[in-house]
Structures are given as structure tokens and as C-alpha cells.
Amino acid sequence: MKELIVATKNQGKVSEFRQMFSKYNISVKSLLDIDRIIDIEETGTTFEANAIIKAEAMVELLGLPVVADDSGLEVDALDGEPGVYSARYAGMEKDDQKNTAKLLRELEGKTDKERTARFVCAVAVARPGVETFVKRGTCEGKIATEPQGTNGFGYDPVFIPRGSTRTLAEHSSDEKNAISHRHHAIEQIEDWLKTLS
Ligand SMILES: O=c1nc[nH]c2c1ncn2[C@H]1C[C@H](O)[C@@H](COP(=O)(O)OP(=O)(O)OP(=O)(O)O)O1
Numbered sequence: 223m224k225e226l227i228v229a230t231k232n233q234g235k236v237s238e239f240r241q242m243f244s245k246y247n248i249s250v251k252s253l254l255d256i257d258r259i260i261d262i263e264e265t266g267t268t269f270e271a272n273a274i275i276k277a278e279a280m281v282e283l284l285g286l287p288v289v290a291d292d293s294g295l296e297v298d299a300l301d302g303e304p305g306v307y308s309a310r311y312a313g314m315e316k317d318d319q320k321n322t323a324k325l326l327r328e329l330e331g332k333t334d335k336e337r338t339a340r341f342v343c344a345v346a347v348a349r350p351g352v353e354t355f356v357k358r359g360t361c362e363g364k365i366a367t368e369p370q371g372t373n374g375f376g377y378d379p380v381f382i383p384r385g386s387t388r389t390l391a392e393h394s395s396d397e398k399n400a401i402s403h404r405h406h407a408i409e410q411i412e413d414w415l416k417t418l419s
């Protein structure tokens with residue numbers, strides 16, 4: 223079992239990385255396991271830029287290979303918002319329920335066709351002395367009219383993936399991890415993951 227650091231404080235992401243990396247025989251350590259208070263400012267304007275910032279900041283600190291994830295929701299009727307601001311949409315406290323409530327308010331009165339959206343995930347791989355690379359995965363879908371389900375995290379209770387009638391929060395973790403933006407991003411770093419084990 224090889225250990226890999228994922229530069230995130232999001233427990234939902236950690237669980238999904240754990241589950242998806244296990245097939246490569248990789249165990250996950252996150253910022254939640256590190257005692258030091260580490261605050262990395264997400265100053266980028268793209269998911270890729272922020273994923274690279276988070277990954278490289280941790281490589282600087284630890285001198286070890288690091289994977290980072292920057293992700294969020296792009297809603298077409300809102301010109302791609304909340305985008306890179308998804309976590310901070312309803313305020314700096316990064317409250318999932320407030321964020322989803324704000325999103326539903328913004329889309330009030332919009333028809334089914336006007337509710338299209340996608341989850342985007344950029345995964346960056348950074349290592350000491352080697353150039354960083356970053357890959358993007360997406361998951362197309364639409365925004366529900368009310369929250370449904372309790373699985374997952376973030377905007378999952380209001381996101382219905384294309385081809386489904388249920389929100390992601392009504393999908394099992396295995397089901398979500400087979401179709402998610404995070405899955406599609408990780409898929410693209412698979413060759414590198416295989417070199418680790
Ligand atoms: O699969 C997902 N299912 C539901 N919601 C999701 C998902 N993936 C990202 N999201 C939302 C959560 C948060 O509102 C934002 C990510 O923000 P993002 O800055 O990348 O993560 P974060 O601040 O929670 O943790 P960290 O930066 O420590 O990795 O998009």
C-alpha cells in the first residue's frame with residue numbers, strides 16, 4: 223500500500239479519493255490528518271490554476287508528491303456561476319446548505335431546460351523538482367427544484383446527473399464514483415497512479 227497526500231480539507235472529497243484510489247492500492251492522507259493549520263488561498267480564476275496552487279503549496283511544505291482537487295458547479299443560466307466560487311457562493315463560512323439554498327433561489331422560476339449545469343473537477347499532480355500537471359473531468363446534469371437525498375456532500379442534493387432521475391445525494395458512493403467529474407479527472411491521471419504502486 224502506497225500513501226499519497228491529497229491537499230484538501232473537504233471530508234467529502236477525502237472519502238471519494240480514498241474509495242477511488244483503493245483500486246490502485248493507494249491510501250490517502252489529507253490536510254485533515256495534519257496537525258499544522260494550513261490555509262492555502264485559492265486566488266486562481268480557473269479550477270486548474272487553483273488545483274495547481276493547492277498542490278504546489280503542499281509540495282513546498284512537505285517535499286513529497288501531492289494531489290489536489292479544485293472543483294465546483296457551472297450553471298448555464300447563471301453564465302457559469304458559481305464556478306470557482308462554488309465553496310464561497312453564500313459566504314466565506316463555506317456552508318453547503320446555504321450554498322444550495324442560494325443556488326435554488328437564483329434559479330427560481332427557471333424551467334427544466336433552463337437548469338442545465340455541470341460539475342467540474344481539476345486534479346493537479348505536483349512533485350518536488352518535477353513539472354506539475356493537471357487534468358479536468360466533468361459531469362453534465364441539471365439543478366433540481368428542491369434538495370433530495372443525504373449522500374455525498376456540497377451541491378449533491380440538488381444535482382441530477384444526465385440520464386438519471388435522482389440527485390447525486392440519492393446515488394450510492396459507488397454509483398457517484400462511476401460517473402462523477404472527480405472520477406473522470408482521476409481516470410486521466412491513472413497512468414501516473416499506476417507508477418506509484
Ligand atoms: O462532487 C461534488 N459534489 C457536490 N459538490 C461538489 C462536488 N465537488 C465539488 N463540489 C462543490 C463543493 C464546494 O462548494 C466546491 C468545491 O470547492 P473547493 O475549493 O474545490 O473545495 P473545498 O474548499 O470544499 O475544499 P479544499 O479546497 O480544501 O479541497 O464545489
Ligand SMILES: [Mg+2]
Nearest residue numbers: 231264292309
Ligand atoms: Mg477550497
